[in-house]
Amino acid sequence: MSTPAPRPLFSLTHDELAALCVELGGRPFHAKVVRGEVLERGVLDYDAMTGLGKPLRRALAERAPILAGTEVARSTASDGTTKLLVDFGGFGETGGRSGAVETVHIPPRERGTTKGATLCVSSQVGCPVRCPFCASGKLGLARNLASHEIVEQYLRGRALGALSRSVVMGIGEPLLNFQAVSAALDVVHDELGLGARKVTVSTVGFPDRLRAIAPTKPRFQLAISLHTPFDEQRDELVPAMKGVPIDDVLAAADAWFEVTGREVTYEYVLLAGVTDTAEHARRLAERLRRRRCTVNLIPFNPVTDSEYARPSAEAVERMHRTLVERGVVATVRWSRGVESDAACGQLRVRAASASSPRSS
Numbered sequence: 001m002s003t004p005a006p007r008p009l010f011s012l013t014h015d016e017l018a019a020l021c022v023e024l025g026g027r028p029f030h031a032k033v034v035r036g037e038v039l040e041r042g043v044l045d046y047d048a049m050t051g052l053g054k055p056l057r058r059a060l061a062e063r064a065p066i067l068a069g070t071e072v073a074r075s076t077a078s079d080g081t082t083k084l085l086v087d088f089g090g091f092g093e094t095g096g097r098s099g100a101v102e103t104v105h106i107p108p109r110e111r112g113t114t115k116g117a118t119l120c121v122s123s124q125v126g127c128p129v130r131c132p133f134c135a136s137g138k139l140g141l142a143r144n145l146a147s148h149e150i151v152e153q154y155l156r157g158r159a160l161g162a163l164s165r166s167v168v169m170g171i172g173e174p175l176l177n178f179q180a181v182s183a184a185l186d187v188v189h190d191e192l193g194l195g196a197r198k199v200t201v202s203t204v205g206f207p208d209r210l211r212a213i214a215p216t217k218p219r220f221q222l223a224i225s226l227h228t229p230f231d232e233q234r235d236e237l238v239p240a241m242k243g244v245p246i247d248d249v250l251a252a253a254d255a256w257f258e259v260t261g262r263e264v265t266y267e268y269v270l271l272a273g274v275t276d277t278a279e280h281a282r283r284l285a286e287r288l289r290r291r292r293c294t295v296n297l298i299p300f301n302p303v304t305d306s307e308y309a310r311p312s313a314e315a316v317e318r319m320h321r322t323l324v325e326r327g328v329v330a331t332v333r334w335s336r337g338v339e340s341d342a343a344c345g346q347l348r349v350r351a352a353s354a355s356s357p358r359s360s
């Protein structure tokens with residue numbers, strides 16, 4: 001009789017894991033022990049789970065591996081930001097394309113603090129939205145990540161240092177893989193212990209989806225990538241939202257605030273001469289001034305072969321000042337880890353072009 005194929009630990013429900021423990025000679029409560037060891041204590045090796053008998057540990061390692069992916073690259077910037085490229089494989093129908101995603105571990109800026117790091121996780125392999133300034137969508141969408149693959153990014157990230165916040169701002173559009181994202185964030189909230197205020201999900205903001213999700217009172221903060229106050233320009237900068245008026249996005253965000261009681265953050269990429277003009281600043285302030293929200297200004301982080309450029313410090317300052325003067329709460333977020341490609345999808349593009357030099 002051949003042994004069944006291994007299934008990643010976090011792809012099993014609690015009951016399935018309990019049944020497996022019994023099948024392997026253990027007791028149902030061992031399921032809880034195993035999850036607790038991994039999620040609460042950060043143990044990533046069955047051998048270190050001394051509450052389990054040795055034969056059970058061995059058998060579980062074979063049948064329910066804790067980690068399903070393979071770390072294929074790692075880079076650390078001088079500020080300590082570490083980017084992992086993790087390949088989850090298993091998607092033959094996409095023509096053998098890499099199944100790699102990025103997870104970025106960003107330690108706190110202040111030295112000597114007890115605060116943990118922020119972890120940036122991916123929600124899809126590639127991205128179908130294809131924003132022209134973003135590296136993540138350059139190769140299109142290969143597939144959705146499964147929820148256990150999202151959980152695994154947290155396990156790998158925490159192994160680099162304690163976490164106190166997390167952002168779903170890596171590769172992919174989380175609302176287009178929401179079931180898996182939401183299941184993973186439940187585990188992160190309930191068992192890994194990151195509270196609802198500590199997790200932010202960033203999306204281009206499909207209004208219908210936001211309206212459907214809000215009543216479920218999701219346990220995360222919402223960030224919407226707006227990028228421009230002008231409809232025609234948003235059609236270009238966020239192609240998957242073509243034809244969806246900015247007013248509809250803002251109205252869905254207002255409804256989100258009403259239903260969940262949580263304020264929304266707007267992300268705004270500053271592209272030199274494209275989205276950082278005085279006119280953009282005025283119009284953006286006009287659109288947001290009576291709303292309780294925060295605008296996060298993100299100076300463009302140059303990606304390879306990009307037609308866009310980083311904004312000048314003056315343009316960033318003007319945008320910030322215009323918003324604040326007009327009563328809009330705004331912050332500027334300079335990306336960390338730029339010199340090691342640790343920002344925004346570049347490691348994956350690089351790894352892919354290195355492994356298939358002829359691909360465009």
Ligand code: SAH
Nearest residue numbers: 134169172173202203204225267300301344
């Ligand atoms: N798809 C989601 C989440 C991933 S991107 C979303 O669009 O919100 C997280 C943020 O980084 C988005 O606001 C995205 O527009 C921004 N971003 C992408 N590429 C960037 C770049 N090269 N420089 C600066 N910000 C970038």
